[in-house]
Amino acid sequence: MRALLVVNTAATETTSKTRDVIARALASDLKVDVAETTHRGHAAELGTQALRDGVQLVVALGGDGTVNEVVNGLLVDGPNPHVPALAVVPGGSTNVFSRALGQSRDPVEATAEILEALRRGGSRRISLGRADERWFTFTAGFGFDADVVRRVERLRGRGRVSTASLYIRAAVTQFYLDRNRWRPPITVAVPGEQAQSGFFFCVASNTSPWTYLGTRPVQLATRACFDSGLDVLALGRTGTSRMLRHAARAVRGRQPLRHASVRTVTDAREVSLHSTRPTALQVDGDYVGEQETLLLRSVPNALNVVLP
The missing domain is CATH 3.40.50.10330 (Probable inorganic polyphosphate/atp-NAD kinase; domain 1)
Structure with a gap:
């Protein structure tokens, strides 16, 4: 071979x-x-x-x-x-x-x-996600988490080592400085459902976990897997206390809080996002840039992958 x-x-x-x-x-x-x-x-x-x-x-x-x-x-x-x-x-x-x-x-x-x-x-075909024309294997994020990734990449460019603590500090800083948290610009639209506005953070998961902090998995979509569509989580206007509760549940592997400011979509084939201003995008943990619209799609059986 x-x-x-x-x-x-x-x-x-x-x-x-x-x-x-x-x-x-x-x-x-x-x-x-x-x-x-x-x-x-x-x-x-x-x-x-x-x-x-x-x-x-x-x-x-x-x-x-x-x-x-x-x-x-x-x-x-x-x-x-x-x-x-x-x-x-x-x-x-x-x-x-x-x-x-x-x-x-x-x-x-x-x-x-x-x-x-x-x-x-030992190989099988798995589903992948697409963020517009870019493929992703496990996640794409629009808004807050992409801003965190951008912040981390800038710090790494200045010589900082990529560690869990670096991401945590970057996330805390971004949370308190993020104007989008109080004026959420993102609208989420799913075919056949009513569009919903007022989000500052939207992440699509092609599998679970979303990421790791050291050895600890961080779960935003506990049911996401390579055999289904995308699971999407969007957060609206959120204060410190509620954000800490969201974070605690993610680290413990629990489902997101049920709240009017939270939108979840499971096994989605297509989700459209629109922002009222240029918004950061990350794909598989790499910062891509800013844009105002984003089409997220799930593509089944997209790639043959060798599995242990």
Whole structure:
């Protein structure tokens, strides 16, 4: 089997030594080429080239951002039988997607799991989400959480290390500075239902959990999975006390609070968002930019993924 190992050595937990160990392990069963990313978007370019070259398997070694880029490169022409399968070796700080697949957090152990799965034919097609034309594997967020991601990326650009405490501090700062919290700009529209306005935060989940704080999963949609549509949570005007209650329930793995300021949608195939002003968007934990409209869609059986 022809395989391409896409390596992001800039990822938090990925080193050249890790790359070499993984490449040697994969070469025991596969005909492997290795490509390292050199710039943002490069993993997507490599994924597309693998598709064009008829490669059968692409292994992404990096964090969730690397995986997202590879997926977008593989699916540049949309889902079809000729798209290479995807395998993931965790190499980032959080690795939500690989953990949602049930993989080991250790990259060497995860590689062994991939090889064993390939020997027994352990792969399946999973649903993915789309935020306009961009694919996502586990989440897309519009508003508050995307602003937090943007804030964290700025801090990391100044040399800060990506840790759970960094995200918590960024979230607290953003919450108290966020003008959208008191003038929520987002409207949520689901086909066949009445549109509802007044939200400052909307997140779509393709699986659960939404993210991790260290080893602790954070759940915003406990029923979301790779075999169903998107689960969407939107929050309206919220004070400190209620936000703390939301956060506590998420960390404990409980359903969101039932309140007039909360909108939930389960197993959705399509959700439209509109904002009265430019609003931040994040996809799989990477900040994308600002926009005023967003179409979220679920695409079933979109990609063949190797599972442990």
